[in-house]
Amino acid sequence: xxxxxxxxxxxxxxxxxxxxxxxxxxxxxxxxxxxxxxxxxxxxxxxxxxxxxxxxxxxxxxxxxxxxxxxxxxxxxxxxxxxxxxxxxxxxxxxxxxxxxxxxxxxxxxxxxxxxxxxxxxxxxxxxxxxxxxxxxxxxxxxxxxxxxxxxxxxxxxxxxxxxxxxxxxxxxxxxxxxxxxxxxxxxxxxxxxxxxxxxxxxxxxxxxxxxxxxxxxxxxxxxxxxxxxxxxxxxxxxxxxxxxxxxxxxxxxxxxxxxxxxxxxxxxxxxxxxxxxxxxxxxxxxxxxxxxxxxxxxxxxxxxxxxxxxxxxxxxxxxxxxxxxxxxxxxxxxxxxxxxxxxxxxxxxxxxxxxxxxxxxxxxxxxxx
Numbered sequence: 001x002x003x004x005x006x007x008x009x010x011x012x013x014x015x016x017x018x019x020x021x022x023x024x025x026x027x028x029x030x031x032x033x034x035x036x037x038x039x040x041x042x043x044x045x046x047x048x049x050x051x052x053x054x055x056x057x058x059x060x061x062x063x064x065x066x067x068x069x070x071x072x073x074x075x076x077x078x079x080x081x082x083x084x085x086x087x088x089x090x091x092x093x094x095x096x097x098x099x100x101x102x103x104x105x106x107x108x109x110x111x112x113x114x115x116x117x118x119x120x121x122x123x124x125x126x127x128x129x130x131x132x133x134x135x136x137x138x139x140x141x142x143x144x145x146x147x148x149x150x151x152x153x154x155x156x157x158x159x160x161x162x163x164x165x166x167x168x169x170x171x172x173x174x175x176x177x178x179x180x181x182x183x184x185x186x187x188x189x190x191x192x193x194x195x196x197x198x199x200x201x202x203x204x205x206x207x208x209x210x211x212x213x214x215x216x217x218x219x220x221x222x223x224x225x226x227x228x229x230x231x232x233x234x235x236x237x238x239x240x241x242x243x244x245x246x247x248x249x250x251x252x253x254x255x256x257x258x259x260x261x262x263x264x265x266x267x268x269x270x271x272x273x274x275x276x277x278x279x280x281x282x283x284x285x286x287x288x289x290x291x292x293x294x295x296x297x298x299x300x301x302x303x304x305x306x307x308x309x310x311x312x313x314x315x316x317x318x319x320x321x322x323x324x325x326x327x328x329x330x331x332x333x334x335x336x337x338x339x340x341x342x343x344x345x346x347x348x349x350x351x352x353x354x355x356x357x358x359x360x361x362x363x364x365x366x367x368x369x370x
Contacts, residue, residue, distance in 0.1 A: 008044070141163065198267065207291070265287070291311040304334070
């Protein structure tokens, strides 16, 4: 079986690229020929050598094509050429622009699939893209989602339930980038401090304002805690102006170094699929305090691998952080359980097996129809 994966690249280190690095090698291990079709755009630049090298080392062939202009018309023609040369059994797209181009392209007898990676829905433009994504899903042979919440969302919007499969993305800690830097020292954090960090974009749907509010409330009652926001975004200036005791670390590409510096990972999101940062924290043995939205309850077992709170509930988030900050033994126990859960439920082997089953089932359906 040959499966080709069209996706838009933003360079190594971003969420989608890490998903590709954690998905395609697992398929290769199962005897599937996986081809990564990277669509590059002028604003994002070319595929990074590091990303290409990691794919090559895993036995994944990389093909690149350039997207010219905002509309996917020319991209569809370029994809038609690649699909004609490659003759894949399955084409598995990874974003709305690639979805559109694939649906307009000549795909031959290949089954057509997409993965819905998640929606932000912050602006009218993003809601339009979300609408396009749903429209494309209705024309696919299979739709992959990471969690039950997105299955419900799609079926509610008219995507046939029979074509949707829940397949979490696997996590391979080896592809989490790091260069060995001591960020606790760089951040000026004492050895005995408890580092509480939220990792992600500083944008409304991620709830960084709630994290800053909680940090301000706990600054006196938890003198041993140091609060860090790792990430960048449009809200940074506004958040910094509040003067809360929070270190703004900015965008840090080497996430493995961040995880070594953190004792408690926090996610205050208002909407999510399954955030990779939550899985990466779990794989590093770090307990998580997170909001009960989207696929987060699929990833975090409340009271076992972390603590879940209702979205927007600052008091609950503060109480959960306090409980973990004051109890090193509890942090260790929840962190160990999180590491075990990520290593089994979200392992590369487990998730690639479920994805391979989705491929096999859609090809069998097409064969039966023929």
